[in-house]
Every structure is written in C-alpha cells, then in structure tokens.
Amino acid sequence: MIEIKNLSKCFVKDKYVLENLNCSIGEAHIYGLVGANGAGKSTLLRLINSVYKQDSGTIYIDDKDAFDNEEVKKNLVFVPDDLFFYPNYSLMDMAEYYKSLYPRFDINYVINIANKLKLDINAKISSFSKGMKRQCALIVALATKAKYMLFDETFDGLDPVVRKFFKGLLANALEENKTTIIMTSHNLRELEDICDNLGLLYKGKILFESDIDTLKTNMFKVQISLKEDFNKETFKGLKILSYKKIGSIATLIIEENGKDSKKILNALKPVILDYLPLTLEEVFIYQMEALGYEFNEIV
Amino acid sequence: MNLMRLFNKDYFKENVRKSKGLLAFFLGVIPLINILILIINILNIDNVTLFDFRSISVVTFLGMYVIPVLLALTLLGFVFKRKSVDFVLSKPITRKTIYTTNIIGGIGIIILFMLINSLIFGGFNLFSSKLVIPLPLIIDYFLYFVIAYIFVFMVTVLGISLAGNFMGTVVAIMIVICLFPFFKLIGLYYNNNYEYNNYIKCDDKECMPAEFNCDRYGVTLSDCNKKVAKNQYPLSYERELDDNFVAPLTFFSNNGELSYNGSSIIKMLLLSLVYAVVGFYLFINRKMENNETSFKNEKLHYIIKSITLIPITFITYLIIKDEPLIGMLVSVAMILIYSALYDLVTKREIYKFGKSSVISLVVFGILLGAYTLGVNISKLGEAQVLDINDIEYIKYGYIDGTKITDKSVIKALVKTTLEDKENMGRQSMQMRANGKNYIVYLGVNSDMQNLIDTFTDMEMQNKYKNFDIDNIVYARDIELTKTLKKLVKEAYQKMDLTNIDEEKMDEVIQVAVYKDHEYQYIKIPKLINKDLDKYVLDYQNTKALEMIEENDSIYYDIYMNDIEFSDLDSYVFSYVVEENVEALKDYLENDNTEFTNTTAMLSLTGKKFMHIKIGDAKKFMTEFKKWQEKVKNEEEYQDLVNQYNRYYSKDTEAIDEY
Numbered sequence: 001m002i003e004i005k006n007l008s009k010c011f012v013k014d015k016y017v018l019e020n021l022n023c024s025i026g027e028a029h030i031y032g033l034v035g036a037n038g039a040g041k042s043t044l045l046r047l048i049n050s051v052y053k054q055d056s057g058t059i060y061i062d063d064k065d066a067f068d069n070e071e072v073k074k075n076l077v078f079v080p081d082d083l084f085f086y087p088n089y090s091l092m093d094m095a096e097y098y099k100s101l102y103p104r105f106d107i108n109y110v111i112n113i114a115n116k117l118k119l120d121i122n123a124k125i126s127s128f129s130k131g132m133k134r135q136c137a138l139i140v141a142l143a144t145k146a147k148y149m150l151f152d153e154t155f156d157g158l159d160p161v162v163r164k165f166f167k168g169l170l171a172n173a174l175e176e177n178k179t180t181i182i183m184t185s186h187n188l189r190e191l192e193d194i195c196d197n198l199g200l201l202y203k204g205k206i207l208f209e210s211d212i213d214t215l216k217t218n219m220f221k222v223q224i225s226l227k228e229d230f231n232k233e234t235f236k237g238l239k240i241l242s243y244k245k246i247g248s249i250a251t252l253i254i255e256e257n258g259k260d261s262k263k264i265l266n267a268l269k270p271v272i273l274d275y276l277p278l279t280l281e282e283v284f285i286y287q288m289e290a291l292g293y294e295f296n297e298i299v
Numbered sequence: 300m301n302l303m304r305l306f307n308k309d310y311f312k313e314n315v316r317k318s319k320g321l322l323a324f325f326l327g328v329i330p331l332i333n334i335l336i337l338i339i340n341i342l343n344i345d346n347v348t349l350f351d352f353r354s355i356s357v358v359t360f361l362g363m364y365v366i367p368v369l370l371a372l373t374l375l376g377f378v379f380k381r382k383s384v385d386f387v388l389s390k391p392i393t394r395k396t397i398y399t400t401n402i403i404g405g406i407g408i409i410i411l412f413m414l415i416n417s418l419i420f421g422g423f424n425l426f427s428s429k430l431v432i433p434l435p436l437i438i439d440y441f442l443y444f445v446i447a448y449i450f451v452f453m454v455t456v457l458g459i460s461l462a463g464n465f466m467g468t469v470v471a472i473m474i475v476i477c478l479f480p481f482f483k484l485i486g487l488y489y490n491n492n493y494e495y496n497n498y499i500k501c502d503d504k505e506c507m508p509a510e511f512n513c514d515r516y517g518v519t520l521s522d523c524n525k526k527v528a529k530n531q532y533p534l535s536y537e538r539e540l541d542d543n544f545v546a547p548l549t550f551f552s553n554n555g556e557l558s559y560n561g562s563s564i565i566k567m568l569l570l571s572l573v574y575a576v577v578g579f580y581l582f583i584n585r586k587m588e589n590n591e592t593s594f595k596n597e598k599l600h601y602i603i604k605s606i607t608l609i610p611i612t613f614i615t616y617l618i619i620k621d622e623p624l625i626g627m628l629v630s631v632a633m634i635l636i637y638s639a640l641y642d643l644v645t646k647r648e649i650y651k652f653g654k655s656s657v658i659s660l661v662v663f664g665i666l667l668g669a670y671t672l673g674v675n676i677s678k679l680g681e682a683q684v685l686d687i688n689d690i691e692y693i694k695y696g697y698i699d700g701t702k703i704t705d706k707s708v709i710k711a712l713v714k715t716t717l718e719d720k721e722n723m724g725r726q727s728m729q730m731r732a733n734g735k736n737y738i739v740y741l742g743v744n745s746d747m748q749n750l751i752d753t754f755t756d757m758e759m760q761n762k763y764k765n766f767d768i769d770n771i772v773y774a775r776d777i778e779l780t781k782t783l784k785k786l787v788k789e790a791y792q793k794m795d796l797t798n799i800d801e802e803k804m805d806e807v808i809q810v811a812v813y814k815d816h817e818y819q820y821i822k823i824p825k826l827i828n829k830d831l832d833k834y835v836l837d838y839q840n841t842k843a844l845e846m847i848e849e850n851d852s853i854y855y856d857i858y859m860n861d862i863e864f865s866d867l868d869s870y871v872f873s874y875v876v877e878e879n880v881e882a883l884k885d886y887l888e889n890d891n892t893e894f895t896n897t898t899a900m901l902s903l904t905g906k907k908f909m910h911i912k913i914g915d916a917k918k919f920m921t922e923f924k925k926w927q928e929k930v931k932n933e934e935e936y937q938d939l940v941n942q943y944n945r946y947y948s949k950d951t952e953a954i955d956e957y
Contacts, residue, residue, distance in 0.1 A: 046385065051384060
C-alpha cells in the first residue's frame, strides 16, 4: 500500500509542482495517473521512487517511510519517460545489472520475453529503435518481480501489437505477483482498458480519483424524448451532470449514485429512451465539468 | 556495521564497467608513459641515472589534473543528467551507499593505480642496473601521489555534489582549491605593503647593536625611537608564500619545484577527510532535479559568480592602480565580458544579460573598494615585530644554501646588519620564523663570512659524520654493486671525519643516500682504499674497452702530469691511437696492475664519454712513440703535422714573441 500525505515539492521557490497532495494506492491494482504536461505526474513518480526529495509531506510504502529506503526500493521499479541505458550495454548486460540489485530478478524471463519480441539480447541497446528501447526497459522492469512498478508514459513509442502484448504482461504481473502498477499517460484511452483505478492530477493535486468500474457503471449518456414539452426540471429526481436539448430530444449525462435511473425515466413514458455507453474520456469530462473545471484545460 | 551499506560491490562493478574503456585508457596512459620514459633512459643514458622525486613524478603530477577528476565524473557524474539520475537513484541502493561506494571504490582505484606505477619504478630499479630509483623514494612517490590524487578526487566529488553540470563543478573545484590560498596571497600583499621596515626584537647582547641611530632608516623617528627603547630595531624583511600548498597548487611553492612535502600531505589528507564528510551531507541532501545547468537557484548562481570575481577584481585592481582611467575602462569591459562568458559556459545561455551585468559590476565595485581600502589600511598598520628567538633558520645562498640554525650565528648576522659599520650592501636570504617564510635583507662583512664559513664547515662535518653509509643507493658514474658498497664503506671508515674539506679532495667517488625525502651526497677519496681505487678503475677501463670494442670512440685524448708530451704529440694523439687501436686494447688489458707516481688519464669520446687511468704514464708514452713511428709516413699523419705547423706553431711563435 502506498500512502501519500500532504506531499509538496517545488523546483522554483513558491512555485509548487505538487502541493499538499494526498493519495492512497492499494495493493494489486493498476493505477492510472492522468494529467496535462507539467501537472506533476513524473515528479510524483520520482518522489515515490526517492529520485527527488519532497519539500514536505510523507510517502509511506507498506508502512515504511519510502525516502531513500533500500528495503522499500527493493520492491520498487521505475521506468521513466526518458529512458537511460549505459553506453554499449546490451539487454543482457542490463539484465545482469538489474540482477545484481533486485533480489527476485528473473533473467530467464528477460530471455523468454526478448525471444518472443525478437529482440537480440546481445545487441547494443544504443543501436535499437525508440520502441525497442522502451521494450527493453519494460522487460527488465517486469523481470524484477517488484511489488510496485511505476511507469511514466508507459507505452510511448510502442506499436499497437507490442502495446497489447505488454498490457498482457502487466496483467499477468498483477495476477501472479499481486503487483501494484502505477502508470501515467496523457491518453485516457490508453489507460482505460488496463487500469482499474484512475487519478487525475491537476496543478499539483489529485483532483479526482475513482475506480474505473464505478466510473463506467455509474454514469450514462441518455437520449430521451417525451410526448409533452419538458426541461431539465422534469428530471429533478436524478443527478444530471450535463443537459442538452436539441429540438424535442434531450441528451442527459446521469450519475446513478445508487438510484435506478431507468425506472425513473420509464415512469415518464418516454417516446425515445436510449442508454449509450460513455468512454472514459467522456466520463472524466463530465465529472470535471461537474466540479467546475474545463476538461480541456486539465488534460 | 553492515559493510554492504558502505560498499555495494555489485553496484560499483557495474558503475565502473560502464566506463571501463575510458578509465582503462586514462589509468593506463600514465604507467605507459612512465615505462616509455624509463626505457628511453636505459637506452640513451651512458652510465647510471639517478631518479629523484621530480623526475619520477612529472607525468603523474600532470595526470593529477585529469585522472582523479575523470574518475570522480565517471563514478558520480550521473547527477548531471536527468535520465541517469532517474536510472541510478530509482535502483534499490541508497544515496548514502551510492556515495560511500563510489568514494571507497574511487580511492581503491587510485591506490591500485599508484601501486602499478610504483611497481613499475620498483621493477625497473630491480632489473636495470642503469636506473637508480631507491625504495624510500618510491614510497614517498606512492604516499604523496595517493594522497594528492585522493585530494583532487574528493574536491571533484564535492564539486559534483554542489553543482549541476560539468562547468559548474569546475568552478566549484577552482573555488574550493584556490580561494583560500588566494586570500593568503592577498594577505601577503597587504602584509608586505607596510611602508619601509619591519622590526626585529633582540634584547640580549649577542644581537643588540652597540650603537643604533634611527636617522639612518627611512622610518618615522618617534616610532623608531620608541621601539628601540624596547629593543626593537628596524630590519628589512617581508613575508613569502608558504611552501606547504596542496599538490595542485605546488607550483606556487618551492620556487615551482615539485618535491615531497610532508606538511602538504597532512594538509591534503585532512582536507580530503573534511571534503568527504561535507560531500557526503551535500550528496545525500542534494536536489537531484538540479542538473544540466550549473545552479538552478538563481541566487546561488550569482553568489558563485561573485566569488569567482574576487580574484579577477584583484587583477583589475592592480591594473587600475597603475593606470586609473584606462585601467578602469579595461576592467569594466573585462568584467562585462567575463560575466557574459561565465553565464554562457555554466548555464549554456546568456543569462539575463542586463541583470547579470549589473550584479557583476556592483560586486566588482564593492570588491575594488575593499581592495583599495585594505591597502590603505595596511599602510597605516603597525609594523611587524619579530622576536629574534623565533627565527628557526636563515638560509645563506638562495638555492641549496646552508641553513643557519645556530642562534648565535643568526644573532651575530642581525647585529652586524643593525650596526652596519661598513655601510654593507644587503643580501637577500630566506628566513623561517614562527612556521612562516620570509625574505630578509642582511649585510655580510668578512667577519660574518668567516662565521658562516665556519658554520658551513661544521655542517659539512656533521653531514659526513651522520652519513648513513650502510644505505648507499647511488655512486656517480659507476654501477653500485655489493662489492663497491663494501669498498666505499671501508674507505669511509678510514676517513678523518673531523676534518672534511671537499674542495681539497682529489680522486673522489661521489655516493648518495636517500634520507629524509631527499638525496644526501658525500665524496669519498678513492685513494684512501687502494682496493676501491682499483675497483673503480677496473670498471671504467672495462667500460672503456667495451667502447673501443664497439668502435664507439671517435676521439682520444690524454692528460698527464710530470711527463713531457709535446703539443704536436697531443695534436696527432687521437689519430695515432685510432690507427693502433688493437695495440691499445692489448696494452689496456695488461695495464693497471700497478700504479706509479706518473699516472695518466686517457679519455674516449663517442656516443658516450669514458676515461681510463693509465697505471704507468712513462710506459704508455714509450708505447705511444712506437705507434707514432708506425704511422709517421702515412699521408693523413703528414697532413696533421702540416696542419699543426700551419696553425699552431705560428701562434706559439707569436705568443713567445709577445
């Protein structure tokens, strides 16, 4: 369990990248962290990993202070957005390096996955393409069998097939090792099909946090038309996040919150009643709008 | 304590492995150059080469500015790039372990590197009879440079912990190493700025002048009279730089000579420890986001730049002092250019040009004011008063002079100078008092010269008496063998050590020991021990014969006393001998069994220079005449005779007429 309390970090005096951030990430979850450039996603990951030192606040991992704690770090692996490999190192060299530092590192895993991806484990990584380098970084990170894995812009540079392959590997890690994965992205669609929790980082704070199932099953887009004239007030029994009416058809975004909206709407004997699924992006847009933010400013 | 927490072997192995090529190159280059120099010495030098601290250290000394810096950058330079910071610090190893591992490992590499160099010197000393590199010298070399390299390594680590990029580190290194000595330099400048004389306090008869008149000195009379009443007399002396600078600044001390310096070693060792501890705290608390620019913090950037302006402004102060108007214009331009260049180099951009320039100029103005004020204050300051009893020594003769440590000689010297009955010219001499170096201007009259000579003679006797004859490491122009050592010792034991006068010694062999970090030489008269004389002659003759065998000699000459040897004979000597070289060899192989009172010295000049002592000069002359007879009718011989007659006989006549 990662518990972050009142975490603050500024690079320039009084300009906080993260300010009093609070967050709690449970075990065996894939947590997606979204936010615009400069929102503080990478900084948060670096702070969790002790790359940077916080100005104030605490980060506890499995009830231990995480900063510069070797025991904690043995259970943590971090793949940053900007990758680094030692000059002239091959994937095998990197694997050996990781093996010397991570007690559960599985070198056979590296060989096995590299073979599947047709990566030459003895070739210099510097000669690889951007996508291949990302594959190398992900493979060695997964081979650590660390309990917590942090990925910044996880799938950057990977083609859709490889992206899918790695999503599978992440899911396996979660299932087999009860790994907790935190991944950041600008792209909500990318996180949608793999994360079970999402957090939205905005101006140094977690603005909104929820598990994806709840988000998706709790919110609907409804198109409705009634025989008689109607307005937003007609649906006052429901929590409406958005209301738009064009002609005789209204489009509503409804948050269920335990209420059975279908039952309430059917009671109005609608001429048209369509329930449409929402993409994660749409869910976020309406949630943010409900909180008074313009989503385009945030992501 | 868990050692793994201090040194993580796996991490260090990988950290070194990533730059193994570069490290191997730089660490290998110095030993290779040393090997080359030693080989060249073996091939090119005729006799025996004695290596001193300087000659074995030059390459290592130059390497000191590169290798430890490079080593520190290889081990901890990852902090300059965000990518590598992410990579290293995200691994399960703490900042403390990263620091201590790299420090311990770096020091280990330095020790290994120095050990390799020392073994090279030791190996050559052992396997080549032509090179003399005594073990104590190698130990001195090892100790001095291990500490010096560790010192530079630690300063670099400190710089890395402070700065965000390479140039920032260079600036930090310069500040850490140079700023304190620079302040000492300025202190010295102020110290020596006092108008005329400093004073010496002497309150016993040995040094008090019988008569003293302040009028003769360009000092304030009232001050002088007051001081004289307290037995303080004007004497011209001024402070000099200390000679215990850290190795990278050694060119400031010992007249720029590279030499072993114990106090410098202790200083470097202590400073390294301090830097290691400070570096540790800086590193574990380092803001790792500070990279790719010297200092992210703007204020810190300006503070560091202002510190670098301290020495630069001092230079401009000296310029302005001589040429106020032009100097000021040039200085302002210099400061503006420097300010922009500094920003460009350390932050990779012209950093807020206007603001940056204004700050630099303001700092320049303040410093300039401070320097001017400091000089004026120092002029008003009290003259320095040195107690004569605090003088540790006065060195007579600037280089390799005699250190006069005897208090009564020192007092007599000062007294003579203060009395100055003969209006003597002053000689500058090195003086050491209270652990500080001075230049003192003293008058030496003939009485004083005699006193100094007596003291020098006494020192000479002491040198001979205390000479460590059992540990000779070198004999000039001859290979040092066990037999030679034994013969030299026998000769030494026969010497009258109470009456040594090197100038009167004849037919000597010079031997040396390495003691107290330097060579000490004495001369042993060979003739005291006939066996020694014979041994040396045999050696020289064997070598000379080898030279003849190798046809290396192109010119022969002979020196002899009490034997008539005409100018013509001298002129044709080389030719005659060359034409009869086989006969010469036969003669030499059978000579030197007995020595008469009329010995001669045959010299051979070729690629090498060698000489042979001829046992019986008369016998040799008889042989020479026979050889001369043989070639007398040769055309070349006749030409030589004609040449001689043409040029030399006329000259002789002219001289005779004159």
